[in-house]
Amino acid sequence: MSARYLVVGAGFAGSVMARELAEAGYRAHVIDRRPHVAGNAFDEHDSNGILVHRYGPHIFHTNGERIFAYLSRFTEWRPYEHRVRGVVDGTSYPFPINRDTLNQLYGLDLDEAGAAALFERVREPRDPVVTSEDVVLNSVGRDLYEKFFLNYTRKQWGLDPSELKAGVAARIPVRTDTDDRYFTDTFQAMPKDGYTRMFERMLDHPNITVELGVEFDNVRAAEDFDHIVYTGPIDAFFGFRFGHLPYRSLRFEHEYLPDVDQYQETGTINYPNDHAYTRITEFKHLTGQVHAGTSIVREYPQAEGDPYYPVPRAENEALFKRYEALAKEESNVTFVGRLAQYRYYNMDQVVGAALAAARQLID
Incomplete structure (x- = not known):
């Protein structure tokens, strides 16, 4: 009987790992505490029929031809350069x-x-x-x-x-030319049918099972797996033994504007000095969708809530190193992803980290 892997998290790290393990002949059981796949990249049509990113805008860009080719197995692309x-x-x-x-x-x-x-x-x-x-x-x-x-x-x-x-x-460049693109990567595009559909295709394999709305602690105690792939917060895995690693969270305020074809001139407008929110994103710029109305999202950073961004400070890195030392002692657990590795990864970097971790397990 082939080895059974428990993959905790159905975002980029977990889904790529599950697919790689499945294609290598292993069985992967993917769980996620949320009721959907795709992690923070989750998108869906809102009640007015506009495709929105529920957890803020996700713009795909990479210089990695191998990573772009890998994801191209699961989606067609719409060229898009973010401004x-x-x-x-x-x-x-x-x-x-x-x-x-x-x-x-x-x-x-x-x-x-x-x-x-x-x-x-x-x-x-x-x-x-x-x-x-x-x-x-x-x-x-x-x-x-x-x-x-x-x-x-x-x-x-x-x-x-x-x-x-x-x-x-x-991470933010300064330019002497007139290039007004936010990113200058070789590959810049959006999944043609949305991120969620791309993840659904990635997880569509006979060796992969997916269970949503499930807490890791309930599964780790109830079932026996040969190996765990863990993509959640590393401090949570160890019961916050050394205290909580600091993360920054976000609150999203989505709004539909009827009979407004275009709300703003570019996909995202930053408000550095005004308002409690940092930026407004209008999704139709990103997706190219044609619709009589438009949907926007305002982002309000906050201390409490789901962990989005590891806070990059020396003392936080030192705390992470203590958890990382514990992780290295877990021979039957692979820690991968932004939360598990306490890294401010872009999406393509998460894919790269997952492919590298999968190779180590499979080889």
Whole structure:
């Protein structure tokens, strides 16, 4: 009889692992505490027929040809390049900051060399670069930092940029050209039939069973499996033995606007300095859906709730390392994914981590 794997979580990490194990001839029983597959990428048609992302916008982008090809087995794609604008003092500007942002904001007519010279003139050199504040001040200086980054970061993380590791701000580029795409990856697209359908196809295999609305603790005590693939919070797995790892959560406010063809000029608008929410996303930009009305979502960061983002601080990393040491002693458990590895992964990075973990188990 082939080995039985319990896969905890039906998001990217768990679903990719389950599919790889199933194709290798093993049986994978996938559980999820939510009533649906796809994890935070879950999308569905709202009551007005518009495809919405229930847990905020998920824009797929990757430079990994292998990862894109892997997911292409389970979906066709709709080409989509995400664009974002940031509202400062009532005016929207291209974001990430590029040459057009500078020219519009300061009433200038800079070419690429002029934009580079402006950044060089206003930047506040930091050495070493340790925090997110260091990253931004070192790159664009005080004024742009305060207009676009400071308050957005405070809302998003509940912390000052000086309290966050450099990697948070390093994710956001600064450009001297006029490229207004949020991402510059080689592959940028949205699943043509939505994320949920892609996951359903991935989990459609005779060696995979799926059970939803189930808590891990109820299953781990009741059934015997040869190996567990765990994609939930690593601190929860160990009963919070060393205390809770800090996560940032979100509250989503979805709204349908009848008889509004387009609510905003780009898929997402950031509000760094106004409102309690950080951004508004309009889904029809992402999906290309044609509909008489439109649906938007506002995102309100908060401390309590489902864990979305590991909080990147040195003390949190140190706490994670204590849990990671326990995890390494669990020979029959594989920990993979954003929550299990306490990493601020993009979707493609989770797929890559899962494929690598599956290879280790199968080989």
